[in-house]
Amino acid sequence: MLRLHDTATGVVRPLELRDPGHASMYVCGLTVYDLPHIGHGRQALVFDVIRRYLAFSGLEVHHVSNVTDIDDRIIDRAASEGRTEPEVAGEFEAAWWEATEALGVLRPHDAPHATAYVEAMVALVADLVERGVAYPTSTGVYLDVEKVDGYGLLARQSLDSLRAGARVEVDPEKRSPLDFALWKTAKPGEPAWDSPFGPGRPGWHTECVVMSLDLLGDGFDLHGGGVDLIFPHHENERAQAVAEGRAFARHWVHNGWVMTGTEKMSKSLANFVTIADLLNGTDARAYRLLVLRSQYRSQMQVTPQAIADASLALDRLDRLADRFSVRPRPGLATIPVPADAGHAPNLVAAEVEAFRAHMDDDLDTPGALAGLFDAAGRANALGDAGDTEAARALAETVGLLSAVLGVALGGHDSVELDDDTSRLVTERDAARASGDWSRADELRAELAERGFVVEDGPSGTTLRR
RNA sequence: GGCGGCGUGGCCGAGUGGUUUAGGCAGGGGCCUGCAAAGCCCCGUACCCCGGUUCGAAUCCGGGCGCCGCCUCCA
Structure with missing residues (x-):
């Protein structure tokens, strides 16, 4: 059985399934406000391999990954470009599916959209308020983290040390700086949904709770994402589920960063490489191989040399x-x-x-x-x-x-040859048969110029690439 | 300030007490080949520093140095 590191317990332990024979996994998808970069690619690849391996192990896998299609950054981008939020979200969601398909990542069985779950989120928030663990302010509705058992479990920090390290600006209406928004009151001109707490939109952390429990049920098996999601995102998801008294993820899995040079790659640092750019001239399988050559939890360096190295390694298998x-x-x-x-x-x-x-x-x-x-x-x-x-x-x-592992090998030897190229091959075979080595070498050089590597074997001549 | 990770041969990257010290790329030698290419065989004997534990440590413990991340939107 697959043993995986579990962020909640900090140890590697067997993935204990809720329903024998069935594996349910929820992987945090992305907020569609920009092009996906190779860090997103790594995450998609890591969980794709987990999914494939679970299936290979004989399990029926249910893979859910969300699309966050309403968010401050989408609103900002729409505003600055004079477009609507759905236009922006639609464009980058399409880019996301295109990129993951190019990477050979299997489509999730369900890819729920946050905007389709607003009603359910409102119901959750209302219930949390009713239970006394959430409270409204002029800017929205917040979860009172003091009221949640074990807040800080995933961050592996106590409430006190989290509070001490909090760097968020002080909101005098919040009871604790750690309290997070379940609902954001709409400002003028912002997209809004009706709710008992006034028009607004859901906070980021709520959608994943509602959608994962809806599609996978209580106590689903695996919840994953990048390490950066551990805190606050996953911590805050868990807090809501705990406050609701519902069993949440049984196992938390997080993949490490992609680094460029000595820094993490991220949109805020503007040092990212998009998946589309990477795949322009690079075999997607080479990137997959590169990703799989380091352990999923470790930080990984992506450099042109590393990609070239992986490409050569892939050639060997092909x-x-x-x-x-x-x-x-x-x-x-x-x-x-x-x-x-x-x-x-x-x-x-x-x-x-x-x-x-x-x-x-x-x-x-x-x-x-x-x-x-x-x-x-x-x-x-x-x-x-x-x-x-x-x-x-x-x-x-x-x-x-x-x-x-998602790497399809082979099929690279049956290169389609145009008539011109075929003639060169035939001519070269004839030259070799008659021992005209200088002519044969000349023709090999010509073929090389056309991008072919000539391999003379006992069973004849083969062209590659 | 709190929490966590990392430092391995030219490069990448596994490895957590001892055996043949992964694997890839690059490099050297050889076999094969008309010459190549591909493939195969052989080779480079690494583990940040200082202590300690141990018969024995890259691997455990303590200290130090360096790098990175999280605590804020972020895969």
Whole structure:
């Protein structure tokens, strides 16, 4: 069984499912007010791999990820660009799905929008007020964190130390600087919904509570996002659920930052690279490989060199797949291969077991990948030694396990050649047959100029790329 | 001020008491090849500093130095 680090307890522990055989996961999506960057990409990839691996482990997975389509930043952007909020949100939501699809990330089963849940959020806020744990002010409705058991659990800090470190500006109407907005009273010109507390809009932290519980039910299995969401976002979600007396996430999973140079990448620092920019000229699988080569909780550096390095590593796996005609396995929405390798006789059980041991250990993708590369080397060696049967079984295993990680290998050897290029190949074959090496080298150079790498093998000449 | 993480060979990046000290990229040597490419084999013996525990520490403990993050919108 998969063991994952749990932010609430601070330890790696088995993912104990609410319903055996079923895994429910809620991954905080993003606020659609700007283009998604590669940090968002890492998060999407990490949870995509968790989802794929859970499915591979034989579980039926329900994956929910929200879209925050109403927020101060969306309002600001709409105002400054003279557009409506839905226009802005629509544009960047589309960019988000486009980017994640390009990254090979499986679409969540449900992608609820905050604006579709306002009524339910109002009901939650009203209930919290009724219970005496929330109170209205002139600017909105706030949750009284003093009234919540265990506030600070995820931040792993006491209420006192959180209060001491609070850097928010003092709002004299708030009972504690830590109290957070459940409802924001609309200012003139802002989009607003009616509520018992006056026209306004929901606070950010409320939507995830309402939508996760609605779609996944009380006590769902896994709640995830980037480390920055631990506090205050997830802390505040949990606070609302606790105040409501409802069982919330059983397991909290958070992925680490993407760094550029020595700083975290973030929109506020304006040092981000968009996913679209990254993928312009880079194989999306190379970025996935780069992401998976570091443990999901660690900070990870993305540099041009790291991307180039990952691309070369990916080539190695592609060549293996092509050499043994391993077919790509794209879009594994559900993994057709059962976790029990015995069902797939041409797979190498030991490799599958080693892979699972790594993955079960807090998603040790670096270790799992190391095993795949090692197996790739052994498969090539077997092939060189003439044991094609064994080599192919290993190669297919590598192909399958790569697919579990969302990396579809192979299919790069069947390059379409135009007539001109084909003629060069034919001419070169003839030159080689007659021992005209200088002409053959000349033609190889010509082919190289067209972007092809020429490989002369015992079974003929192959062009790559 | 509070809380947390990190410091590994040229680069990236695993590894938490001892064995063959992952894996990738780069580099050197070799096999193969007309020459290459690809592939395979071999090689570089690293763990911030200072103490300590231990038969034995990159791995545990203490101290120091450096870097990063959270406590505020943020994946």
